[in-house]
Amino acid sequence: MKNQDNPFTFRGKYFLLVVLIFYGVLFFFNSQTAQLALLKSSSVLKKILPILMFVILFTAVLNFFLQPKQIANHLDRESGIKAWIWALVAGVISHGPMYVWYPMLENLRFHGMRDGLIVVFFASRTIKIPLIPMMIDYFGWAFTLILSFYILIGALVQGLILENLTQNSIDP
Amino acid sequence: MTNSTMGKKRYKQTPPRPSFFKILQKNSLAILAIAPLLMGVIGLVGLFQVLVTPKTLSNLFQGNPIIDTMVGTLTGAVASGNPVISYLIGGELLGQGISLYAISALVLSWVTLSFIHLPAEVEVFGGRFTLYRNILAFCFTIITAILTTLTLSVLL
Numbered sequence: 144m145k146n147q148d149n150p151f152t153f154r155g156k157y158f159l160l161v162v163l164i165f166y167g168v169l170f171f172f173n174s175q176t177a178q179l180a181l182l183k184s185s186s187v188l189k190k191i192l193p194i195l196m197f198v199i200l201f202t203a204v205l206n207f208f209l210q211p212k213q214i215a216n217h218l219d220r221e222s223g224i225k226a227w228i229w230a231l232v233a234g235v236i237s238h239g240p241m242y243v244w245y246p247m248l249e250n251l252r253f254h255g256m257r258d259g260l261i262v263v264f265f266a267s268r269t270i271k272i273p274l275i276p277m278m279i280d281y282f283g284w285a286f287t288l289i290l291s292f293y294i295l296i297g298a299l300v301q302g303l304i305l306e307n308l309t310q311n312s313i314d315p
Numbered sequence: 316m317t318n319s320t321m322g323k324k325r326y327k328q329t330p331p332r333p334s335f336f337k338i339l340q341k342n343s344l345a346i347l348a349i350a351p352l353l354m355g356v357i358g359l360v361g362l363f364q365v366l367v368t369p370k371t372l373s374n375l376f377q378g379n380p381i382i383d384t385m386v387g388t389l390t391g392a393v394a395s396g397n398p399v400i401s402y403l404i405g406g407e408l409l410g411q412g413i414s415l416y417a418i419s420a421l422v423l424s425w426v427t428l429s430f431i432h433l434p435a436e437v438e439v440f441g442g443r444f445t446l447y448r449n450i451l452a453f454c455f456t457i458i459t460a461i462l463t464t465l466t467l468s469v470l471l
Contacts, residue, residue, distance in 0.1 A: 151344055154352055154438055155351040155355055155438050158355040162354075162355045176365055180362045182361070183361035183365055184361025184362075187360050191357070195353075200339070202342045204335075206342070241426075241432055243353075245349065245436070245440075249345075258444055262447075265427060265448065266427055268427065269427050274399060278402060281402050282402075282405065282406075282418075285471060286415070286467060289463050289467055293459045293463055293466075294459060
């Protein structure tokens with residue numbers, strides 16, 4: 144985990160460079176596909192920008208009323224069943240792609256949030272409340288209900304397994 | 316009270332609460348710091364959406380429940396985009412007679428597993444956490460898909 148008090152540095156520069164090189168090569172061999180991919184990427188960016196703004200604002204409001212340490216105190220190793228339920232609910236109601244939530248979770252993890260809860264958050268994100276009517280339409284009530292039930296149980300079990308796998312904090 | 320205990324007490328006192336603007340600025344900088352990571356992931360998402368079309372994904376399924384469950388899990392992990400697309404592909408596959416095991420696995424892994432998010436996840440959470448989380452998500456995708464289909468076949 145990166146120390147959040149470190150001076151400001153961009154992260155993932157080399158990863159971005161590799162992706163840019165890939166685009167460059169694709170432009171050289173098939174510029175039409177590369178342009179289409181760029182268009183798709185820009186539309187993804189447009190879609191996630193409001194969610195990113197929300198995450199920044201939500202984290203700021205949360206940190207203003209509750210210091211990250213106070214929040215993390217409810218999500219650390221001493222936290223009880225409530226923390227697991229919070230992680231489950233937060234995962235279900237969280238919107239947008241997984242990676243927009245990375246900064247907030249990293250911040251909480253830095254202040255002591257346990258890794259099992261992060262796993263629960265990610266695993267329970269499979270349930271997408273706004274998409275439930277569509278799922279019912281495609282696959283039926285029974286399938287949607289049973290799948291959602293197993294997703295929730297599975298998310299908790301995954302979190303517990305991870306806790307057992309990592310008795311001590313991992314990636315310090 | 317000794318000087319050292321007083322010192323410890325002073326150390327434990329809560330620091331003054333920073334202003335909302337300061338917190339907002341700090342959070343904005345945290346997002347800005349991972350901007351290259353996010354841009355890289357978004358760039359890959361665009362590439363995959365163009366190069367790996369829903370039709371290509373549908374063609375991978377063979378009709379064998381066991382193989383198709385694995386294919387569904389891996390396909391969902393490779394694919395990217397709105398989960399609605401996984402429902403569309405799933406609906407199409409269901410019409411083609413592909414097993415519900417495979418479709419459940421595809422829908423599940425579409426959201427929880429993603430090869431193109433891996434570099435960002437490793438950078439933010441570390442290699443071991445990412446490895447454990449993804450192995451667990453992979454196994455539980457298959458387990459959940461099997462349990463859902465079995466429960467449905469018992470109940471209906």
